[in-house]
Amino acid sequence: MADILSYITFGIVVFLFVVFLIVIFSWRPIMKMIVKQTGKIIFTDSYQENIIEMMPGFKHMGIQNALENNLRTESGDLLHRPLGSSKNWPHLDPITFIPAQTSPFAVSSEDEVDVSVTIGPKAKKPMKIDIPLMISGMAYGVGVSAEVRLAFAQAANKTGTAVNSGEGGIMQEELDAAGKYILQFSKTEWGKDEKFIKRADMIEIKLGQGAKLGMGAKISPKNLTGRAREVMGLKKDEDAIIHEHFFENQTLKDLKELVDELRDQSGGVPIGAKMGAGGKIEEDIDHLLEMGVDYIAVDGGQAATHAGAPVLSDDFGIPTLHAVVRASNHLKRRKVKDRVSLVVSGGLVIPGHFLKVLALGADAVYVGSAILFATAHSQVTKALPFEPPTQVVWNEGKYSHQFKVExxxxxAEKFLNASIEEMKTALRAMGKRSLKELSRKDLTSYDELTARMIGIPYTFQPLGGKGK
Incomplete structure (x- = not known):
């Protein structure tokens, strides 16, 4: 038997060696033959039988649209797309900063720049943070894993900023690890304990978000497993329900009473509301002011989510650029900009984006997708190449258990620090020693429509005058 196995092994080795030699010395003829045959098929078959038919088909429909239609066909159910819209929305790229080079002059790189921010300045207990970037609400269980939430909390604490709870479960160890904590008061049965309200440094009533607007969700037990169910107080076979309303037959009066109740229970921390930016944003803001909020969080059309219907992400809302300009303008018209803070999010992923929306009138920025991918960083290689990188960070991800909190x-801490350093460098280049000195006067645009819409100079015309 041993001799037979030896002969078989020897035969396999010889065979593989021969194949290796053939590949080494004959790869060019083999490749030429493959290309010749493939080319003949592509160039001679009729369109009806030609694989190249896919090219005009995909160009007509779009690869993503074709893919998503096949997913709809397979499931026969509502499609849940991660990470929001992939449309090319009008954005911040055509806007540039005006440098200080002759008078005023740039600030020395050795001089400190103040980028601290106060949210809800007229609240009894305003929230003060060291940097204008806050970690957006990415929910435990419903979205990300416990490990990712803990990483967010630790990074926020180290950088002197705040982390938003999102609409998922809230862990005690997360509260212990976080510095400033924003409780997202959502349309759920969990996350509303009095101890959470009293622990919060700010409370955000979630009316909507950019990628899903005001719609809720039903999450089955098979799609929400592990400790998250216990933290959220769910029974074994109970669906996790995110409702569309807080109250039956909900009215603005109900929401105003909710704001007052939360303000009283929390001891006076800023109470705000989050909404997706829509075509009637001014009317929505008026309603929020009627509710008595201390800040407004506006989520633009480019915002992401763990899973949302493409029709909500792609075909509703307005671009973040339009949203921040309209929201800031309206708060000024209502003469409340000094007491009602504006927080903006949606498609803001690099330091230039962050600083531009602050110049356009935002008081702070929620960072979502950018901080999520930064937190995952090189750990995404645990999922690649056979699974998407998000499988490391989602609560139900195949590799979430391999995510290392530290x-x-x-x-995440390095990303926030690096982003702030870039923003400080930009402020120095504009001759500024404080974020409070930044305004629309520091902006220009090489797109004439964008310049006119915002009310900033068009780059083809002299600053403060008209070109001939």
Whole structure:
């Protein structure tokens, strides 16, 4: 038997060696033959039988649209797309900053720049943070894993900023690790304990978001497993329900009473509301002011989510650029900009984006997708190449158990610090020593429509005058 196995092994080795030699010395003729045959098929078959038919088909429909239609066909159910819209929305790129080079002059790189922010300045207990970037609400269980939430909390604490709870479960260890904590008061049965309200440094009533607007969700037990169910107080076979309303037959009066109740229970921390930016944003803001909020969080059309219907992400809302300009303008018209803070999010992923929306009138920025991918950083290689990188961070991800909190926290901290340093460098280049000195006067645009819409100079015309 041993001799037979030896002969078989020897035969396999010889065969593989021969194949290797053939590949080494004959790869060019083999490749030429393959290309010749493939080319003949492509160039001679009729369109009806030609694989190239896919090219005009995909160009007509779009690869993503074709893919999503096949997913709809397979499931026969509502499609849940991660990470929001992939449309090319009008954005911040055509806007540039005006440098200080002759008078005024740039600020020395050795001089400190103040980028601290106060949210809800007229509240009994305003929230003060060291940087204008806050970690957006990415929910535990419903979205990300416990490990990712802990990494967010630690990074926020280290950088002197705040982390938003999102609409998922709230862990005690997360509260212990976080510095400033924003409780997202959502349309759910969980996350509303009095101890959470009293712990919060700010409370955000979630009316909507950019990628899903005011719609809720039903999450089955098979799609929400593990400790998250216990934290959220769900029974074994109970669906996790995110409702569309807080109250039956809901009215603005109900929401105003909710604001007053939360303000009283919390001891006076800023109470705000989050909404997706829509075509009647001024009317929506008026309603929020009627509710008595201390800040408004506006989520633009480019915002992301763990899972949302493409029709909500792609075919509703307005671009973040339009939203921040209209919201800021309206708060000024209502003469409340000094007491009602504006927080903006949606498609803001680099320091230039962050600083531009602050110049356009935002008081702070929620960072979502950018901080999520930064937190995952090199840990995404645990999922690649056979699974998408988000499988490392989602609560139900196949590799979520391999995510290391310490590494994630350090990555998120570095990203926030690096972003702030870039923003400080930009402020110095504009001759500024404080974020409070930044305004629309520091902006220009090489797109004439964008310049006219915002009320900033068009780059083809002299600053403060008209070109001939």
């Amino acid at each position: 590494d994630g926290a350090k990555s």
